[in-house]
């Protein structure tokens with residue numbers, strides 16, 4: 001045991017609690033969120049925050065947590081990558097994956113973007129639907145060949161035998177070599193049309209500001225939320 005190691009389980013718990021309490025906090029170097037000076041609709045603000053995350057060298061600024069649900073599964077969540085943004089948030093995945101099956105059963109989803117270094121979080125509620133086939137095809141064909149081979153070798157999230165993985169990948173590469181434009185039928189470009197978008201900004205010190213937009217017909221209703 002090293003001289004610094006805690007001696008008992010209780011010490012270990014106390015030490016972890018102390019370390020968590022002292023964990024580094026962000027020191028945001030971005031403009032504060034002023035509820036009086038935000039756009040009338042949320043996607044303009046989201047786009048400007050995403051731009052600032054990209055310009056601020058946030059690692060994977062387009063990563064977000066996607067939460068889905070179904071009667072059988074209950075809620076589940078995982079990280080995916082934003083592929084585009086227009087009036088909807090776009091990402092790509094298999095319709096046959098667990099999340100794809102859940103979104104097919106219940107289209108309500110929650111998205112959470114966190115740009116910790118900038119003290120920012122955006123929470124989106126919306127409905128997911130499959131986008132046009134040509135968008136899914138373009139997404140798949142832009143992927144690295146190894147990623148494409150992995151996507152067709154074994155169904156996403158399926159249990160597999162590691163002894164058979166190499167052979168499955170080799171077979172997938174052979175299929176792609178023979179048909180470079182192959183796009184599996186289950187590959188899907190998903191769009192999420194937002195009904196609620198909430199912005200959370202930690203400003204200097206311990207202050208936080210929250211602004212939520214909610215869809216009302218063709219308009220957005222805006223409110224400040226107590227942090």
Ligand SMILES: Cc1cc2nc3c(=O)[nH]c(=O)nc-3n(C[C@H](O)[C@H](O)[C@H](O)COP(=O)(O)O)c2cc1C
Nearest residue numbers: 063078079080081091092093094097098099100157
């Ligand atoms: C940073 C990061 C980005 C990811 N991007 C995607 C993605 O864009 N699409 C995707 O299907 N899975 C992506 N994944 C993998 C998912 O988190 C998840 O493991 C996979 O989609 C299976 O999820 P499911 O079993 O809930 O369907 C990503 C994982 C990480 C950590």
